């Protein structure tokens with residue numbers, strides 16, 4: 081008999097699981113707390129501008145290819161490789177470093193800054209590349225049903241990579257490069273994991289290999305939300321219905337299985353199988369009342385930085401800006417060490433700006449720019465009060481105006497701020513953490529909340545805080561891993 085799966089949440093992990101399960105013959109239905117699909121991969125349409133809410137690029141495009149091949153569908157959106165990948169400016173300097181994949185062009189950017197850059201970078205990338213290829217298939221794209229199985233797999237990773245587990249990303253960069261600028265720029269990938277290079281293991285320098293050599297960064301034609309628009313068309317073809325404004329807050333169990341989930345209006349949602357795309361740690365504590373996932377326990381875990389985001393529509397074109405831009409300062413070590421715990425003033429922030437209208441003109445009216453500003457800030461454990469949000473927004477706009485030589489405030493058409501409290505409330509992100517649980521060695525693989533439930537046989541998890549981790553390609557891999565677990569238990573009629 082056809083099994084019915086209910087998926088809670090329409091983030092990328094939920095959407096891709098829905099299509100994979102449908103392909104396996106399951107009847108799928110989805111519920112979503114927010115007003116529209118996509119989770120963090122969302123969209124804000126305002127005053128003639130179309131803003132992507134959070135992700136502005138993705139790497140590892142081949143994970144989407146694996147997904148569409150699995151589902152037997154065409155790629156539901158078009159993506160374009162970015163070149164240069166991004167630009168970086170340090171406060172007080174006119175210089176903008178452009179980060180190219182082409183190593184000779186990249187070396188030219190660091191002429192006079194880092195002696196022998198090309199040779200040093202080639203060596204750094206070779207090492208990171210070896211690690212990537214030695215671990216990707218073994219560790220990232222695999223389900224681990226027990227700790228011994230995970231540890232046994234780790235033991236098969238060549239020993240030469242072991243020191244990279246023990247030192248930090250920053251000390252790895254220190255071993256290869258001498259200039260402040262190069263070390264800071266190529267350690268920014270740590271922030272994609274929601275941490276700093278000082279507390280991120282050196283193994284994650286493999287991300288520099290993925291960005292510079294392996295697959296680069298990709299933007300989506302028409303804006304990142306076209307990924308969701310494309311997925312929704314496929315969902316419609318597969319007869320998968322989504323009910324919005326529906327938050328799951330309770331449950332009913334029967335003989336060791338989950339019988340139904342209950343929404344905020346008391347409505348029961350029945351199914352044979354339940355897939356939770358809400359944060360895997362938060363949901364277990366908040367909805368299933370599991371003691372090991374209580375707020376007290378979760379507060380002791382390491383969470384990724386919270387986002388403070390702004391969506392600015394600006395009249396006029398800003399020439400001194402690329403598609404992706406990082407605006408940094410000259411106290412990186414002090415900043416990175418303190419920002420998580422709110423012990424540094426946010427008056428001089430580090431931030432990132434995505435000028436999406438540079439590659440996607442349809443996202444802003446003609447002659448305007450569409451700017452998405454992301455400033456990583458402490459989560460709500462460390463900074464629960466956001467009454468000062470207008471001040472931070474103002475400080476960033478003033479700083480940005482100076483750096484790009486364009487009066488942003490004077491030409492502002494529209495401005496929206498989303499602070500960590502909003503992020504928490506919109507998508508149930510624990511304490512406003514933007515990327516979910518961090519990726520320290522004791523929070524990955526078998527140490528991360530599992531994609532199978534500890535109590536209910538018919539409950540599974542997908543998304544950032546379960547395996548393998550955060551980011552759009554990881555959400556797609558997560559759907560593959562969750563689907564494997566479901567099919568292993570309940571079979572397929574493919």
Ligand SMILES: Cc1cc2nc3c(=O)[nH]c(=O)nc-3n(C[C@H](O)[C@H](O)[C@H](O)COP(=O)(O)OP(=O)(O)OC[C@H]3O[C@@H](n4cnc5c(N)ncnc54)[C@H](O)[C@@H]3O)c2cc1C
Nearest residue numbers: 089091092093113119120134135136328358543544551552
């Ligand atoms: C500011 C920011 C920038 C980012 N930039 C990038 C980037 O450039 N590139 C990249 O690859 N990644 C980026 N990421 C990370 C990326 O957005 C996430 O890793 C990915 O979108 C997470 O997808 P997910 O499936 O885990 O779940 P989510 O997107 O979190 O979706 C979960 C869904 O479940 C719903 N939900 C939660 N609880 C309930 C409930 N109880 N009942 C019903 N529904 C519920 C939520 O409303 C949400 O829609 C960024 C994230 C942030 C916050």
